[in-house]
């Protein structure tokens with residue numbers, strides 16, 4: 341159930357984002373942003389269709405989450421899980437984020453919302469073509485500055501971007517790193533990819549698993565982790581770093597959230613499989629660091645079922661693996 345704007349506003353006020361972002365959010369919660377729907381409610385006959393995508397009525401939720409531009413930004417970000425979630429309005433959405441996502445990520449996500457809104461305005465007013473990666477980079481830069489100001493006791497801002505690994509890195513000696521990813525293959529179902537490498541970067545095995553099921557994004561990402569872990573166990577690996585580019589899944593595995601949803605039951609299954617290893621670490625890497633698993637997950641399906649390589653990896657996979665250790 342929705343909290344009143346007053347309750348959610350208190351929570352937003354306590355986040356560590358730019359004052360300008362808070363003002364934007366406050367106005368959004370109060371329905372006080374100049375959206376076409378908002379203007380249309382005061383001027384009869386006003387065209388409320390979105391000026392950017394020309395597809396739907398433009399309200400705040402559409403502008404910063406559902407519009408083609410917004411969806412592209414979220415798809416390029418580390419928060420692609422928002423694509424599969426539906427909300428009544430922006431208060432409903434932000435309330436969910438405040439509850440389910442950890443503090444630092446919520447701050448980044450709120451700042452991305454504000455940056456999307458700004459980019460739309462620049463497009464409408466000045467005709468500036470919006471670019472998804474620039475919007476994300478700008479939001480990350482702003483968040484880094486805010487955090488630095490806080491860390492320095494409010495004195496001076498030094499630019500620092502959020503600290504998440506951008507590149508693949510070798511695991512420590514005695515450990516095997518298993519990278520996993522998921523590919524949404526439309527009619528062909530879902531692809532799950534996994535690749536295990538040792539502390540020298542040598543490939544121990546790689547696998548693709550095609551299933552006809554089509555899950556939600558975070559459930560599919562969790563399934564990929566589950567498959568990767570099963571593969572590690574079948575190959576007799578004892579200490580594994582399980583690495584995914586789904587922040588939500590990694591956070592859930594680290595115990596940041598609990599619940600009884602399908603997603604949480606999957607997390608519980610994974611935790612149970614993990615108990616049979618000597619040691620398991622959950623690692624998050626940005627998409628750039630997870631390219632081999634991403635490639636495997638999107639490998640064109642020839643059939644449903646599983647395929648595994650121990651030697652003689654496909655050439656494309658070898659090229660990507662080499663790229664990770666250059």
Ligand SMILES: [Zn+2]
Pocket residue numbers: 390391392393394395396402403406407408
């Ligand atoms: Zn639109």
